[in-house]
Amino acid sequence: MSQNVVNKEVEVSEEEVDDLVKWLPNAVLLGNDRQIFNYKGFWCERYFLKSTLKSQRNFIAKDTDVIIGGLQKTGTTWLKSLLFSVVERVNHPVNQSLLLNHNPHALVHGLETHIYADQTDYLNLNLTHLGEPRLLSTHLPYALIPDSIRVSKAKIVYITRHPLDMLVSQYYFTLSIMKKKTTEEDDFIPPPIQDFFDDFCLGKYPFGPYFDHVVEFWKISIAQPEKVLFLKYEDLKSDPVKNLKRLAEFIGMPFSSKEETEGVITQIINLCSFKNLKELEVNKNGVVINDLLDKKSFFRNGQVGDWSNHFTPLMVEKMDIIMQHKFKGTGLSFNLLPQQL
Numbered sequence: 001m002s003q004n005v006v007n008k009e010v011e012v013s014e015e016e017v018d019d020l021v022k023w024l025p026n027a028v029l030l031g032n033d034r035q036i037f038n039y040k041g042f043w044c045e046r047y048f049l050k051s052t053l054k055s056q057r058n059f060i061a062k063d064t065d066v067i068i069g070g071l072q073k074t075g076t077t078w079l080k081s082l083l084f085s086v087v088e089r090v091n092h093p094v095n096q097s098l099l100l101n102h103n104p105h106a107l108v109h110g111l112e113t114h115i116y117a118d119q120t121d122y123l124n125l126n127l128t129h130l131g132e133p134r135l136l137s138t139h140l141p142y143a144l145i146p147d148s149i150r151v152s153k154a155k156i157v158y159i160t161r162h163p164l165d166m167l168v169s170q171y172y173f174t175l176s177i178m179k180k181k182t183t184e185e186d187d188f189i190p191p192p193i194q195d196f197f198d199d200f201c202l203g204k205y206p207f208g209p210y211f212d213h214v215v216e217f218w219k220i221s222i223a224q225p226e227k228v229l230f231l232k233y234e235d236l237k238s239d240p241v242k243n244l245k246r247l248a249e250f251i252g253m254p255f256s257s258k259e260e261t262e263g264v265i266t267q268i269i270n271l272c273s274f275k276n277l278k279e280l281e282v283n284k285n286g287v288v289i290n291d292l293l294d295k296k297s298f299f300r301n302g303q304v305g306d307w308s309n310h311f312t313p314l315m316v317e318k319m320d321i322i323m324q325h326k327f328k329g330t331g332l333s334f335n336l337l338p339q340q341l
Contacts, residue, residue, distance in 0.1 A: 080135075
């Protein structure tokens with residue numbers, strides 16, 4: 001289908017969204033004033049509800065597209081840098097990577113967070129001028145992604161993370177946004193992480209519930225392994241070489257023996273390491289994603305197990321019970337070390 005079809009955008013009016021949210025369950029998210037709505041079983045803000053509808057009605061996937069999927073704060077920024085490096089190694093040696101001068105979110109754009117968001121004028125640029133394979137991302141659950149992604153041969157690389165580590169990361173990320181909205185920083189009183197935890201246990205998380213989102217993609221990855229590659233943040237951290245090779249093979253761009261001998265895989269891993277990305281000048285200052293978010297807010301800690309410094313034994317035990325119930329029979333699990341319980 002011609003790419004020009006995408007450029008003739010089918011609008012979603014404010015009135016349509018207003019009429020829709022009147023009938024949707026709603027709640028206040030994460031200890032602040034962010035109202036969220038439950039649309040077809042998943043929670044999102046009104047702003048993202050509109051851009052989700054726009055992406056569903058307008059996005060035409062190509063068979064060569066590669067889509068990064070995953071909830072917020074599961075490692076999608078890191079995965080964007082890795083995927084971009086794997087694909088672009090053909091055109092740019094690692095020491096000339098565009099990542100040295102561009103934030104990962106400026107190179108791999110999100111469907112509902114960027115391309116179809118109201119504040120952006122990037123629609124034509126992203127979809128018309130991108131070479132193939134087009135690299136895109138989404139936080140949407142599989143049930144809500146545009147139909148064209150599901151029916152095409154487009155591939156999805158999905159990443160997830162230990163729910164407690166993800167929750168800690170989301171907590172500090174949200175605090176950075178809340179502080180930015182506060183006129184006087186001294187007046188800012190952060191909500192307790194207990195509020196975030198309680199909401200999460202009730203399924204209230206951006207584009208969540210977390211467990212429904214993860215299990216849905218996990219099942220698709222088993223049923224259609226050529227369609228979805230399922231990755232864990234922890235596995236990427238513990239064995240980046242093995243998983244980077246899996247990623248390259250999945251998208252049809254495997255590393256050659258010569259590249260392995262020359263150390264290309266290690267070069268990409270070092271370039272995209274949390275420490276290196278955080279220290280790059282381009283990621284220290286400025287804003288990204290429609291000028292809404294500080295670049296530095298995407299690079300806080302990046303460690304596995306930081307959750308053990310934030311939650312009480314009772315909270316960890318509660319999460320363990322929920323995980324056992326939600327993951328039962330799926331083959332999915334995350335470790336909660338006995339000494340941390």
